[in-house]
């Protein structure tokens with residue numbers, strides 16, 4: 067039933083540590099305008115990548131270039147797209163933790 071689904075929500079995986087949890091437990095990232103952005107409201111269109119609300123996961127998360135490219139579907143054939151975090155993204159991430 068709908069009620070059960072609303073309670074649990076869709077399960078997502080943290081790319082930093084591999085933990086699985088409802089998407090609301092994570093911070094969502096999207097790839098927009100050639101850069102990685104935090105999707106605070108989890109409503110941006112397209113594929114999202116998820117990370118625990120932990121700084122240590124964030125640091126692992128941004129180094130997972132290959133996983134990020136797949137999760138965000140921004141690779142082109144065999145050519146890897148660089149998914150470098152924008153300057154200040156770590157600060158923005160930290161502000162999401164409180």
Ligand SMILES: [Zn+2]
Pocket residue numbers: 080081082083084085117118120123
């Ligand atoms: Zn994690």
